[in-house]
Amino acid sequence: MPALKRNVSGAADRTGFEPYDGPTPKVGTYRSKITSAKVKEASTGTVGFALTCQLEAAPGSPNAQYDGYAAFPKIWLTDNEYNLAKEAAFYRAVTGKSEGSDFTVIHDEISDGGSIKKIGGVDPIGKFVLVELRSSTYEGERRL
16 A cells, blocks of 8 residues: 655744634725635636635734734636626736736646736735625624
8 A cells, every 4th residue: 555654854833824813803804915826616617716815914003913814715707897896906906007907817727726826927925915804694603
């Protein structure tokens, strides 16, 4: 039977993503850093972006108490007005380009994880963006 033996004694104690144990943020808009960006396909065939963003307030902001909270926004690539506006805002936030309508997204094959490498020539990982946290109820429990 195959076996895999690994020695991780030299590994760092921390990773880029750790469980959040602080206060739950309130509904609102927060500064966050993109830590993961992927192209995904829904069961309906709709393609979109799945992001992981960790809240990281500007220095001195009262929102610093929520630093590290992870948000998981999705941006579906459809032609309806709402989704197009979200998509355009995402491109502007990542690239810093306020004009233009054509953006090329370079990414791995979806079957290989779909990691986004560049958007308009810019790596999205590490970019600061604003994320709007909204409240919803799932199976009787409040979620952001």
